[in-house]
Every structure is written in C-alpha cells, then in structure tokens.
Amino acid sequence: MTGSVRREATAKLARTGAGEACRAVTVATEDTRTIDYFCADKLVEKAGLTRAHVLALRLYTSSVSRTVNSKLHDGCSTERRHPYPALVLNLVDAIQKLAVAQSNVRTTAQERAKELAEAARKAKDDPDADDTDKARAAKKAAEAAAASDALQVSVFWRGVHGLKSEEFAERSGFEAGFMSMSKEKSRAAQDALLVYNLERKKEAQRQAEVDAERAEEEEEESESTKNEEEKTVTKSDPPVLLYRVVPALLMPAELSFLAVFPNDAEWAFPPGVVLEHRNEWKDTLGENEAGEKVECTTVELFPVLERKEEGKRKVRDVLATDAQATTTAEDADTPV
Numbered sequence: 601m602t603g604s605v606r607r608e609a610t611a612k613l614a615r616t617g618a619g620e621a622c623r624a625v626t627v628a629t630e631d632t633r634t635i636d637y638f639c640a641d642k643l644v645e646k647a648g649l650t651r652a653h654v655l656a657l658r659l660y661t662s663s664v665s666r667t668v669n670s671k672l673h674d675g676c677s678t679e680r681r682h683p684y685p686a687l688v689l690n691l692v693d694a695i696q697k698l699a700v701a702q703s704n705v706r707t708t709a710q711e712r713a714k715e716l717a718e719a720a721r722k723a724k725d726d727p728d729a730d731d732t733d734k735a736r737a738a739k740k741a742a743e744a745a746a747a748s749d750a751l752q753v754s755v756f757w758r759g760v761h762g763l764k765s766e767e768f769a770e771r772s773g774f775e776a777g778f779m780s781m782s783k784e785k786s787r788a789a790q791d792a793l794l795v796y797n798l799e800r801k802k803e804a805q806r807q808a809e810v811d812a813e814r815a816e817e818e819e820e821e822s823e824s825t826k827n828e829e830e831k832t833v834t835k836s837d838p839p840v841l842l843y844r845v846v847p848a849l850l851m852p853a854e855l856s857f858l859a860v861f862p863n864d865a866e867w868a869f870p871p872g873v874v875l876e877h878r879n880e881w882k883d884t885l886g887e888n889e890a891g892e893k894v895e896c897t898t899v900e901l902f903p904v905l906e907r908k909e910e911g912k913r914k915v916r917d918v919l920a921t922d923a924q925a926t927t928t929a930e931d932a933d934t935p936v
Contacts, residue, residue, distance in 0.1 A: 631860075638858055647701035653694035654858065656687050660778065661859035661866060669777035672871060691778065692870045699853040709748040716741040756781035756852065756867055758843040759792025759885075761799065773875040773901070781845055781852065782865045789896075792842060793886045796894055842883065844900045845875075875901040 638644060638654045649657075660668065668684060668691070676682045720741035723729045758781045782788050852867040859866050878900045885896040 641857065643698075643701060643705070643857065646705070647694075647697045649694055649697060652686075652690050653697070656690035657694050657698075657855055657858045658860060659687060660691055660868070661855055661861060661864075665778065665780070672777035675776075695778070695853045695868055695870045698855075699851055702854055703851055706748070706751045709744070709751050713741070713744040713748040716744040753783050753854075753867075754846065756783055756843075756845040756847070757785045757788035758782070758845065759788040759790075759795070760841040760843060761792060761795040772877050775869065775871065775873045775875065777871055779852075779869040779873055779903075780855075781843070781867050781869075783867060784865045785842075787864060788842060789885050792896065793888070793894060796885070797889050800888065842885065842896050842898045843875075844898055845903055846878070846900060847903055850903050850905055869903060872905060873903050874905070875903055878902050 635651060635654055635658070638658070639649075639651055644654060659665075664684075664687075668688060671682045671684075672688070674680070682688055716737070720734075720737040723734045723737040758779070782791075850869075850873070852869045855866045855868055856862045856864070880897055880899045883896055883898045885894045888894050
C-alpha cells in the first residue's frame with residue numbers, strides 16, 4: 601500500500617468515525633473482502649471468535665485505535681466513560697482468544713516437525729528402507745521444519761517518540777491501552793521516523809511564528825528596549841526510542857491476517873502489560889527529510905501481564921457499566 605493511499609484512508613477514518621470505518625477503509629484500499637470473508641477464516645474458527653470480535657479487530661487496525669487507546673490512557677471511570685466500551689471489551693476478549701489459538705497452532709507445528717524429523721531419522725537408519733522412502737521422509741521433515749520456523753517470532757519492534765529511556769531504566773513502564781508492535785524492525789523504524797519528521801516540522805513552524813512575532817514587536821519597540829531578553833524556542837531533537845520487545849511466557853496476538861493494513865505485520869497485547877527494562881543501546885533510525893542521520897535509543901523490554909487482578913476486574917466493570925449505559929440510552933431513544 602502506498603503512503604498516499606494510506607494517508608487518504610486515515611483521513612477518511614478520522615472524518616467518518618468508527619461507525620463508517622470499515623466502509624471507508626474498503627474504499628480507500630480497494631479491499632472488497634467482507635466481514636463474512638474474515639469470519640470464515642480457519643484461525644478465526646479455531647479461536648472461537650464471533651462476528652463482533654472480527655469487526656472489533658478490523659476497527660482496531662484502522663485509525664480508530666487512536667481514539668480507543670487515547671481514552672484508555674486518559675483513564676476510565678464511571679464519571680469519565682470510554683466512548684466505545686463494547687468495542688474495548690470485544691477487543692480484549694478477541695486478542696486473548698486469538699493469542700491462545702495461535703500459540704496452539706505454533707505448538708502443533710513444532711510437534712509435527714519433531715515427529716517427522718524422528719520419522720526421517722528412522723527411515724535413514726532403516727536398512728530395509730529404499731532411497732525413495734528416505735528422500736520422501738527427509739523432504740516432509742524439512743517442509744514441516746520450515747513451516748514451524750515460519751510461525752515462530754521471538755522479537756517485536758515498536759517506534760516511540762517523545763519518551764526518555766531514563767524513565768524506563770528507573771521505573772520500567774505500564775501500557776494502559778492496547779500495545780501494537782510489528783515483527784518487522786524496518787516498519788517500526790519507519791513509523792518512528794515519520795513521527796520524528798512531523799515533530800521537526802512543527803518545531804520549525806513554532807520557531808517561524810516566534811520569529812515573526814518578535815520582528816513585529818521590535819518594530820514597535822524603542823531603541824532602549826531592544827536589548828531586552830528575546831523570546832525563543834529551544835531547539836533540540838526530541839528523544840526517539842525503538843522498543844525491542846522480547847516476550848517469553850507472554851505472547852501477543854498476530855492481527856495481520858485481519859488487519860486493514862496487513863503490510864504493517866501488526867501484533868498486539870491487551871491492556872495491562874508491564875514492560876520491564878532489560879537493556880538499551882544507541883542505534884541509527886534512518887535519515888530525515890534533509891538527509892541527516894537520526895539517532896535513536898533501542899530499549900530492550902520484557903513484557904509481563906499486570907498481576908493486580910482486582911484492578912483489572914474494576915476496569916472491566918467500568919467498561920461493562922459504560923456499555924450497559926450506552927445500550928440503555930439507545931433503547932430509550934428508540935421509538936416504539
């Protein structure tokens with residue numbers, strides 16, 4: 601997908617909102633697949649996902665995720681309700697179920713690869729087996745091993761802008777929203793570089809506005825006041841981080857096969873993931889629009905689920921209350 605098409609899709613989603621998100625994305629990406637198409641996917645069936653789950657995942661992989669996560673980061677309560685509580689509940693459930701199903705698929709693939717490798721070894725050591733059988737067994741074992749390896753992902757990447765690595769080194773981090781990542785480092789670096797360039801443009805614009813205001817003031821000031829302290833915008837490169845997430849017991853769910861933008865190779869954790877700082881080092885992110893190299897700090901993180909079950913239960917209760925309140929309001933507005 602080209603950058604212009606993706607920007608058009610994002611702009612359309614921002615204007616139409618969640619209600620028309622699927623239609624807007626379909627038009628912008630020329631994707632004619634319907635929700636029924638995704639519901640018929642074998643992995644969707646294995647995970648036990650409903651139509652609501654599939655729709656929630658499709659919405660999350662569009663720009664709707666910004667609204668979903670921004671409100672979760674602001675904090676939800678009975679006084680400050682999330683605008684899409686039902687969507688959040690379906691997302692949490694869908695990601696958890698999908699992660700379990702994908703884990704089972706990886707385990708099954710590993711076991712099959714081991715079985716076929718053992719069968720190939722026995723065929724090779726069997727003096728009565730002919731060369732054709734040995735070659736066939738070796739081929740099956742190699743194919744199974746390749747299929748299993750293709751499913752294994754041990755490192756994920758996420759570009760972050762405006763955070764300092766020192767904060768993670770001291771306190772680690774906590775993700776109150778859904779945490780999206782990519783298995784492709786280049787994709788995460790590209791996203792971080794894009795935000796970096798946008799922030800640099802904003803900084804340049806702010807500086808231009810201050811310079812224009814200062815020039816106007818200087819024309820009105822007398823010579824005696826020209827030497828007063830002038831306004832200025834501190835120029836400094838904002839910190840850019842590249843997360844290297846190394847999961848062990850906790851694996852995210854792969855969303856690319858359901859995603860609006862499948863080339864992002866997106867994986868996601870549900871809310872409540874603690875990111876433990878393990879290591880960090882300096883790296884080169886790429887080049888900015890001026891052709892200058894942009895440095896970043898790569899931070900290696902180890903994700904674990906937050907253990908405060910009571911806190912998570914309260915969050916789910918608040919979201920459920922919001923969903924019930926929304927449904928009640930809609931019912932009240934429905935003419936009889």
